Each structure stands twice: as C-alpha cells, then as structure tokens.
Amino acid sequence: MEQCLLCQQSLTSELTLLTLLTGYRGAQEQFCQTCLQKFQEITGPICPGCGRMSGDARLCQDCQTWQDKGETLIENRALYVYNQQMKDYMARYKFIGDYRLRVLFKGGMRKHICRRVRAEKIDMVTSIPISSQRLQTRGFNQVHVFIPISKGFLEPLTVSDNHKVDQSSKTRVDRLQTTQPFEFKEGMEPRIRGRRILLVDDVYTTGRTLYHASARLKSAGAAAVFSITLAR
C-alpha cells in the first residue's frame, strides 16, 4: 500500500494507465489531500518588496526598513505562506533530509521561475549556496531541483569559511545582524557584469540572506537582482 510521504497515512489513489504501464506516479499522487490542503498558497494583494500577503498591496514594515538602509528592493515573490505545515515540510525535507519530498514543489517552482524569467528578461538564475560541509552531510542542495537548468543556471557564490552557522538556528535579531557570508568562486566575478539575475531560495524569513547575496552580486556589476522563494 502506498503511503503519503508526509503523514504516512495510506493513500487511495486511482490507478491510471500511465502508472500501470510505467510505474510513474505524479507528485500529487504521493501525498494525501489532507496534507496538501494545509499548504496555503499566496494569492491576492502582496507586499511588492518581499511577496508576503498583505491586504493593501503596500510595502510592509520590514521592507520599509530595508529601503531605509539604502537597499534596492529585490522584489521577492513566494508561492506559499510559511505556515506550520510548510515548517514541518522544511524540517523533513531539509533537516531530516528526505530527498523524496523534492517532487512536491518541483513543478510549481519551475513554472513560476520560467514565468518570472520571461517577465523580467532575466539571463541568469542562481541559488543561495550552502556550505560545502552542509552539502556533504545533507547530500543535496534543497533548491537546485527547483531550477530549470535551461534558463541560464550558474552558481557563482560560495559560503566563506568563517560563516558556518545556520541561519535557521538563530533568533530574528541575530539573523539580521549576520555579516556578509558569501564570496565569489574563483573566476566567477567577471561573469556577473551587466546581468539580470534571479535568486532562488527556499524560505524568505528576514530577507537578510537574500540581501547579502544580492549585494555581493551587485558589487560585481549585476544589472538587476530579483528573487523567488518557495515560502514567505
């Protein structure tokens, strides 16, 4: 009996000819309706800075602060609200490392990225890098699977050696005080000049990480930096 990958309840899905012949099962067929419904999609008016849901589509307090600090807003767009269900998902996918869960948002994120690439005339898509140590223990970068390779994927950044502490293990104040953790891989810096770049990450919490990455890219002459995250 097949089980939902999130709650382990047994699934009763209809057998399609495709599954019967090839064994292929679509992403939605591996999760139960109860689990899927708990994810809340972001719809309606949003804050133009960070992409969170807001009633009046005006800039939220946090984005105001970023603007006051002299940052150009990265116009983040997110697919889902970072609610309890999303937190549980992230805990299983990222921290326990259940790589099977990638399929759940793969299609949605890819579609979203493609649409944004067209709309903003983007010529390079990149992800927030994770430290090599973390990559070795986790075994995968959690956002790589969301990125369609054909849209000019390049990973010019790495995490510098003295920034090994995870953002998610810090408090809000600590997170905002983090110093620039990213540096360029060898020979990557010249390739950034004049490019319109889309950053992809899993969760936008305070925005600190994304703004650091954006600042690094702009310092190398990027024309514009935008971002997309799975959750806000």
Added chain:
Amino acid sequence: MNLEEFYGRLVTWPKARECPEGTVAMPSLLKGRCGRCGGRTRATLHGKQSYCLDCLTIGRVSTLDKLLTVPEPNDFETVGTMHWNGQLTAKQEKISCQLIKNYSEGVDQLLWAVTGAGKTEMLFPLIGQSLKRGLRVGFVSPRVDVVLELAPRIQAAFSVSLQVLYGEQEEPYRYSQLVLGTVHQLLRFYQAFDLLIIDEVDAFPYRGNRLLERAVRRSVKSSGHLVMLTATPSKRLLDKVKERGGRLLMLPERFHGQHLPEITLHVHANWEKRFSRRLKQLLLGFERQELPFIIFVPKVRHLIPVFRHVTAMVPSNGTTVHANDPDRLKKVADMRAGHYRYLVSTTILERGVTLPKLQVVILGADDPTFTKEALLQMAGRVGRSRVATEGVVFAVASGPARTIRAAQKEIRLLNEKAGMD
C-alpha cells in the same frame, strides 16, 4: 562530543567529519541492508548516494554517514540502588523470585500476568539486583503512553542515573545505567543492555514488526537476556518463546486478589446514530456517582459524533483522543489530574492508563479493529486500584462477535484459574 555518548550506541556520523578517538565505525549500508535497522527499502540522494527509508523517522542514515559505537563498558559513576519497600503478595513474590532465578540461569522469559497484576512491581527486585551488580538495564515498551506512565514510578523506586527516551522529546541523550523508552529507540543502541525488559510485547507497533524485533535482539549484549511482559499474549508469541528455549511464567490474579471484571454485552446496532436507553442510563449513572469513564470507539471518524451525543447528556467536562492527536499526552495527564470526567478515545488508550474507579464503555465492540487482545486490555482498565476493585465494562455491539466471545471466555478462564491456586 563526550565519548560516553557512544557507549553501546549507534551514532550517525558524517563520513566527511573526523571520528573521535576510541570509537568503532560500522558501515551504514551492508549487503543492501541499512546498518542501523537492517531494512532494505531505500531512496536515492543526489548522485550515487542513498538513504534508508525504514528508519527515517528517527533520523536519516545515508551512505554519506557511518555509524559509530563504543563497546558498552558499564562504566557508571555510581551504581544504582533500590529504595522501594513496597510489599509483594505471596503470589507476586513467587513470580519475582522465579524471574531472578531464570535470569541468573541465562534464559529469556515471558511473563504473562493479567492486567493489573502488578507486573512492574514484580520486576523491581530483579531490576534492583541487576543495578547493584553494575549491569545496564533497559525497560522499553512499544507505546509512549506506557513509557511515560512508568517513568515516575521507576524514578520513585530507584536512585540511579536514568534516561527516558521517546520520539518527541527534546532533552539530549546522556549516558545512564537505566534506560526507559519506546522500542523504536532501541534502533540507536548496539549491544548495550545486560537486561532488557519489554513491556506490552504484544502491542502495536512491536507486534509482528521484524525491524523492531531485530533492533531488540541487537541492543542486548550477547551475554544479556530478555524479559517480556504481557497481559494478552498471542499464540504466535507463546510459540516463539517456546521455540527459542525461553520460559513462560504465568500469573492469572490481580494484585488485590479480586477477579477481572467481566465484559457485559449489550446488543444495539444503531449506536452511531443514537444511544440506547440502557447506555444513556449507564452514563448518567457514572455522572451521578462522579465516576471517570472512557468510551472507546473503533474509528477516528466516530469520535466527534459520539462526543456530541455524550455532551448532550453529561454536563461534566470531557474530550476526544486519538493516535495523531498532538495534545494526546496532555489530555491524558489532565484526565488523571481530574480536569476531565470522561474521554472518547480510539484504541490508542487501551494500554497504560491507570485511573482509580475508571469505568469503560466500548462502542462497536464487534468492529474488526477491536481484536480479542484489545478488548481484554480495555476491560483491564477497570478495577485496578485496591479501593475500587470492581467496575463496569460495557460493550455495545450489533451482535456477539467471535472476538467478544473469545475475550469473555478468556476472562472467565483466567478468573477460574486465579480461584484455583
């Protein structure tokens, strides 16, 4: 990391990191089987790496990791002592001595004692003696509720370094002579225990789970032995114990010497829609006499309708409980503290709940979810304290199902047997 935390454990450790000195490394994948749980279902990671799906719930073991252990040295700062001075009845005393004798002779044993026989107390002398000799003792159960109920009792009876382990707990692991926990936690142990006690061996999820059976065998030292406890052994379990050369001890009498309460069958098929007059009168009677009660229902979807029926009749507080209820443990604790008069529950509470004067109603007792063992366990919640040795076990069903008959028969047999010797 302290080396003590590796004693008799299996710790997942990234291959990329250097191992602490003195640890022994074991492969995380051997001949297609997970090095921790022995399971064979795997999922792939990026590249050629893979991880085990069978023990994913207690943390990932992937081919990027290795498993570290340090052979159990029994190196405790202080050796535990018992300061329990309760009195065992003559029959309990006899069993207790037999347990010690069998253990020293080096055989595994199964203790079949009826619900409310005082299984835990009978084990105290054996545990006490083992602790004094500097042996490492594990006390596990498949059910977290049972573990949590046991913990304070054990804590009160012994002064010993003690660690309670279960899934949702946040405290980090530390080395201790006595380990209490759920059976799943044994996946993280390797040849650690000289004495391992498994309470409620016939309960889900341990029952018939080969992964956990393997974990149990591996967590015991090659020189160590098992003691299994149950009130409702399946035939398979009895056969298996016999086959492996284990010994069976039996105690058909409760500690207060009174009989097990018998199951009253009330035939009423339409309980989902409305309660019969007899059932209503029974519940109102509980309310009048201020008796706490549990209503068992077969499925989660029955909880809310039944709860509505009861709230319409009974003014006191109550709530519903099921296995995936996040507040389950708290609700049971509240019930114990007297904040609730009644609970509407699925089979999840069939074990480990001990409340004085508790009464039990089983709705849909002929449903296949209620096995004979489950019915016996639910009936066994009643009349467990010395002050209230009797009570009502009221089964509502559309007819006398085979399981109900079998349970009634077994209770009668056990009661007869208790009367004989």
